[in-house]
Amino acid sequence: MAMKFDRPLYSLSSKAENDNAKALWEAESLGGMTEDNNRTPVPVVLLVILTVITAFLMTFPLWGQRPTAAIYAEYVKSMNSPEIMAMTDDTAAMAKIVQMNLGKQQPSKWNYDGLRERHPVTMDDMRMIKRQIEALMAKGVDLEDYTVVGNKVVFANFEGNFRADGTRERKQPWWDKGYTIDIFYLTAFFLGVTIVVKCLPSYKWQPKHNHDHSYESDHHL
Amino acid sequence: MLKYLFAKNEDIPAGSSALFFGFSAIVWFVIGTGLGSFNAAKLAFPDFVTGNEFFAFGHMRQVHVMAVIFGWISLAFAMAMMYITPALGNTKLWSEKLGLWNCMLWNVGLTLALTLLWAGVSSGREYSDFPWPIDLYIAFCIFIPLGVNVWMTVINRRTQGIYTTNWFFAAATFLVIIVFLVGNAPEFFHLTGLTEAYLTWWFAHNVLGLWITPVAAAIAYYTIPKITGNPLYSHRIGHLHFWSIVVFYSTPAAHHLMSAPLPEWLKSFASVEGVLILVPAIAFVSNILLTMQGKWHMFVENLETRFTITGILMAIPLNMQGGFQQTRAINWYVHATGWMVAHAHLALLGFSTFLEVAAVYFGMQTILKRKLYSLALGNIHFWLLLIGFTTYWVSMTIAGLIQGAGKIYEVPYIDVVIVEHPYMIARWLGGTMVFTGNVLWLYNMWMTAREGTVIPEGRMAHELAYER
Numbered sequence: 001m002a003m004k005f006d007r008p009l010y011s012l013s014s015k016a017e018n019d020n021a022k023a024l025w026e027a028e029s030l031g032g033m034t035e036d037n038n039r040t041p042v043p044v045v046l047l048v049i050l051t052v053i054t055a056f057l058m059t060f061p062l063w064g065q066r067p068t069a070a071i072y073a074e075y076v077k078s079m080n081s082p083e084i085m086a087m088t089d090d091t092a093a094m095a096k097i098v099q100m101n102l103g104k105q106q107p108s109k110w111n112y113d114g115l116r117e118r119h120p121v122t123m124d125d126m127r128m129i130k131r132q133i134e135a136l137m138a139k140g141v142d143l144e145d146y147t148v149v150g151n152k153v154v155f156a157n158f159e160g161n162f163r164a165d166g167t168r169e170r171k172q173p174w175w176d177k178g179y180t181i182d183i184f185y186l187t188a189f190f191l192g193v194t195i196v197v198k199c200l201p202s203y204k205w206q207p208k209h210n211h212d213h214s215y216e217s218d219h220h221l
Numbered sequence: 222m223l224k225y226l227f228a229k230n231e232d233i234p235a236g237s238s239a240l241f242f243g244f245s246a247i248v249w250f251v252i253g254t255g256l257g258s259f260n261a262a263k264l265a266f267p268d269f270v271t272g273n274e275f276f277a278f279g280h281m282r283q284v285h286v287m288a289v290i291f292g293w294i295s296l297a298f299a300m301a302m303m304y305i306t307p308a309l310g311n312t313k314l315w316s317e318k319l320g321l322w323n324c325m326l327w328n329v330g331l332t333l334a335l336t337l338l339w340a341g342v343s344s345g346r347e348y349s350d351f352p353w354p355i356d357l358y359i360a361f362c363i364f365i366p367l368g369v370n371v372w373m374t375v376i377n378r379r380t381q382g383i384y385t386t387n388w389f390f391a392a393a394t395f396l397v398i399i400v401f402l403v404g405n406a407p408e409f410f411h412l413t414g415l416t417e418a419y420l421t422w423w424f425a426h427n428v429l430g431l432w433i434t435p436v437a438a439a440i441a442y443y444t445i446p447k448i449t450g451n452p453l454y455s456h457r458i459g460h461l462h463f464w465s466i467v468v469f470y471s472t473p474a475a476h477h478l479m480s481a482p483l484p485e486w487l488k489s490f491a492s493v494e495g496v497l498i499l500v501p502a503i504a505f506v507s508n509i510l511l512t513m514q515g516k517w518h519m520f521v522e523n524l525e526t527r528f529t530i531t532g533i534l535m536a537i538p539l540n541m542q543g544g545f546q547q548t549r550a551i552n553w554y555v556h557a558t559g560w561m562v563a564h565a566h567l568a569l570l571g572f573s574t575f576l577e578v579a580a581v582y583f584g585m586q587t588i589l590k591r592k593l594y595s596l597a598l599g600n601i602h603f604w605l606l607l608i609g610f611t612t613y614w615v616s617m618t619i620a621g622l623i624q625g626a627g628k629i630y631e632v633p634y635i636d637v638v639i640v641e642h643p644y645m646i647a648r649w650l651g652g653t654m655v656f657t658g659n660v661l662w663l664y665n666m667w668m669t670a671r672e673g674t675v676i677p678e679g680r681m682a683h684e685l686a687y688e689r
Contacts, residue, residue, distance in 0.1 A: 030384040031309040033443070034452035040461060044507045048500055051544075055496035058548050065485050065549065147482040156415075156482035178489030185490075186497075189468045196464070197457045209452055 003199065012198045021200065025207045039203035052186065056179065065177070067119035069133050069153045070143035071112040074101045075126060076133045090123035097126075115174070119148075129153050142168070226325060230318045235307075236588035238320025240670075242300035243581050243588075245328055247663050249292025254656040256285035261649035265642070275339060283350045284339050289569060290348075290428070291359070292331055297577035298436045299324070302371050302390050304584045305443050309387050310378025315370050323366040330358050344408050346417070348425035353408035360401040368394035385459040389439030392467065396431040400424060418481060423474035429568060430470030430498070437532070437573035438462065438505050440580045444529050445512050448583065448683055449519055454511035462504035469497040476547035480556065488549075495547040502540035509533050523683050524599045525579040531607060532575030539567045554629060559644070560621025563614050570610050570655065578606070578662075585666055586682035591673030596686055598665040602658045609654025616647035 003012040011018055025037070078084055078097045087093040102113060128151040136143060136153065147156040161169045172180070225233045262269050263278050270276045307314045314320060334355045337343075343350045351359070371394050375387055383391075404424025407417040446453045453459065475483055475491035510533065513519075519526040542564050546555055555561065586593055593599055620641050627637035676682055 024381055028380055028382055029311065030380055030382060031305075031311055033309065033384050033446050035385070035446075035456040035459075036452045036454055037457065038455040038511070040455065040458050040504075041507065041511075044458075044503060047503050051497060051499045051503065055493045058496055058545065058550065059489055059492035066480075066482065149482045154482050157484050157486075172486060177484075178486035178491075179493070181486070182490050182493045185468075185472075185494075189464070193461055193464050196460050200457060203457065207452075 069146035233317040239303035246296035253288035265645040265649040301580040315373035356405040422477035449516040465501040528579035535571040558621040558624035563617035594668035605658030612651030620644035
């Protein structure tokens with residue numbers, strides 16, 4: 001079936017194909033069932049659009065993405081500073097560490113202040129993950145590949161392939177984890193469904209259900 | 222029924238396998254909800270039946286879950302497929318004999334599987350609790366024969382087109398086989414860690430999304446136009462519904478693991494898709510409710526329509542919950558609380574059960590050519606199910622919110638348990654009402670088969686519901 005693009009919003013099928021479909025639609029009994037050819041009502045279309053917009057806004061990574069080891073790397077360095085080591089009160093020491101790193105330019109171009117605010121830690125938390133993060137820093141790996149889960153730092157967040165020179169081919173920013181693939185996926189879906197629906201006779205045509213199909217479904221029982 | 226197992230296919234009366242599946246489904250519904258009521262009693266009254274490990278909650282909980290999913294729900298689906306698929310193709314079922322063997326193997330296999338589970342032989346993976354030989358049995362002796370019968374009936378139809386319901390039946394029987402074989406891969410190949418966790422929830426999510434949800438919807442696409450006599454409102458919306466189920470329901474498995482150390486991109490992707498399950502829900506609900514135009518009196522007067530429309534109305538809160546509770550913003554609060562238990566029951570005991578009950582009522586009367594023995598018992602069944610389920614759902618939703626608060630504010634666990642007590646009693650009462658309703662239903666359908674008024678040729682059961 002070749003698609004016609006002369007009136008794409010009306011129908012993608014030729015007149016002959018549409019005429020055949022209409023004749024079949026009205027004549028055929030699908031077990032006594034009939035179907036109308038109504039368009040998707042405008043409020044339903046609007047609801048679908050609202051759903052798509054809400055889906056992206058609602059799942060934005062601001063709302064609860066797991067912390068990576070990278071956001072605590074500077075905290076670990078600060079813990080080794082003489083000023084912090086001299087402090088005996090853990091709460092005050094942690095507050096000082098947070099203050100020392102506020103607004104500081106990170107090795108990654110993303111500012112971690114917001115992420116740290118959403119994933120606050122205590123000195124006890126830091127003591128549990130400090131050595132693991134230091135070991136990873138010594139290995140020179142990308143700390144954004146690693147996730148902090150309780151007292152463990154685990155490899156969980158593959159950020160993309162490396163080039164021969166050791167740099168990443170492409171790394172998603174923190175606000176775009178999984179969204180570009182979603183946009184492609186959604187686009188393909190809505191395009192596909194639109195094509196399928198537009199291959200039907202236009203919604204301006206409605207079948208006439210003059211033929212009585214009521215009892216045909218039960219004839220075999 | 223058993224005498225037909227060794228008869229020639231052409232000698233088996235049409236509708237035999239649907240009847241076998243239908244009665245089996247109701248019996249499993251009684252067993253499944255009876256187990257549920259028993260388990261709920263153990264949560265409400267911790268001293269109820271102690272001292273025997275076989276009656277411990279940990280042994281019995283998954284027996285209840287699997288009896289309901291693979292006993293009641295899936296057998297009711299099979300029943301619907303056995304009479305609706307041929308009806309929509311103006312033909313006979315491809316093989317009544319295969320249907321009867323399928324049902325027999327289903328009952329035998331499920332009995333064995335649940336006995337093993339009860340004895341503690343379990344994979345330990347929620348929703349795929351059966352050990353791997355049982356998984357293979359379910360795939361090869363239950364779902365593949367079912368699929369073959371459905372596909373061959375569709376292929377041998379005497380119509381040129383295929384009605385919407387049969388798209389869903391044919392696709393869902395194919396998809397559930399894939400879900401079983403891939404989703405249980407951790408057991409076949411001993412996969413562990415995050416891979417096991419992901420595939421466990423891929424399985425659990427897709428049993429719901431690619432089996433239970435689409436087949437339940439397909440049933441409504443049949444029962445509402447059939448009983449009301451109205452044309453389905455929109456063939457076009459049917460396309461949107463079908464393809465959005467396949468595309469959006471198959472991908473959000475990772476949203477069950479939002480707190481796990483899975484890649485963030487995978488969780489974000491799954492979470493967006495999770496909200497987008499509202500797309501098929503919107504399409505389905507609007508299509509069926511618009512089909513009801515001019516026939517809303519049947520929501521009151523007709524038992525099957527009342528069950529179906531109630532189930533469809535439940536799809537609205539179900540999908541609102543399902544779409545949003547998995548997002549990071551809400552999941553941290555409700556995860557691993559009674560909220561989820563309430564949501565799961567809204568899906569299985571609310572939405573899908575109400576649609577299947579309608580299909581079984583309608584199909585049984587059509588095949589038996591007998592009017593329902595007692596409409597009063599049918600009405601009592603409806604209200605016991607609705608009030609019982611609602612009591613359960615509301616009490617567990619409140620209990621879940623309390624548990625969430627207790628979890629976040631680090632309230633001592635035992636204090637939360639004490640506060641939960643009245644809600645656990647309400648849960649037991651609600652579940653027991655559902656069980657009682659199902660016992661009445663079994664009696665009503667048994668009596669329908671034996672003593673229901675014969676329906677004259679050319680009439681339909683629901684047309685005669687109020688005639689003596």
